Amino acid sequence: MMRAEPARTGEPPGLRASDTDRDRVVEVLTIAAGDGRLTPAELDERVEAALTARTLGELAVLTADLPEEAGPAPAKEVVRIEQRGAAATRSGAWTVPRRMEIESSWGDVTLDFSDAVIPYGTLRIDVEMRAGTLRLITRPGVVWTPTPW
Structure with a gap:
């Protein structure tokens, strides 16, 4: 994860922040939450x-307690869940991908979005289930729109 610096190379922390600076810090915070570093x-x-x-100094305070790493790990585009005769669960502060493919036979799949980090505006879930249950647990503000096949 990339930590936002108090100032760009050699610039004072009192320098005004740009929209790009703010967006970069929001991205770092979102990734940190996905890693379980922030609630x-x-x-x-x-x-x-x-x-x-x-200012850049105000932004730097927001990431000062997060580790510096080479660069942000992007959220996965697609996550595939395959299971037979068992249960699969995603919960806690997990990072939601852009799309999920779920194939389940004789088992349950639970996707708990209560504490999830949702970096994209929409999530497409392709489901193929036989004799099982799909549970979607959401928090306020998450809208579910099923699409008929």
Whole structure:
């Protein structure tokens, strides 16, 4: 994960932040939450602070307790869940991909979005189930729109 610096190379922390600077910090925070480093409440609080920050110094404070790494790991485009005669669960502060493919026979699949980090505006879920149950647990603000095949 890339930590936002208090200032771009050699620039003072009091320098005004740009929209690009704010967006970069929001991305770092979202990835940190997906890694389990921030709770959903902390993520909400820090994202709000990032979007209203005026200076690079204000942005730097929001990522100061996060590790520096070579670069952000992007959220996966597709996650595939295959299971037979068992149960599969995604819960906690997991990062939601752009698309999920679920193939399940004689088992249950639970996707709990309560604490999930949702970096994309939509999630497509392709499901093929035989004699099983798909449970989707959402938080307020998540809208489910089934599409007929």
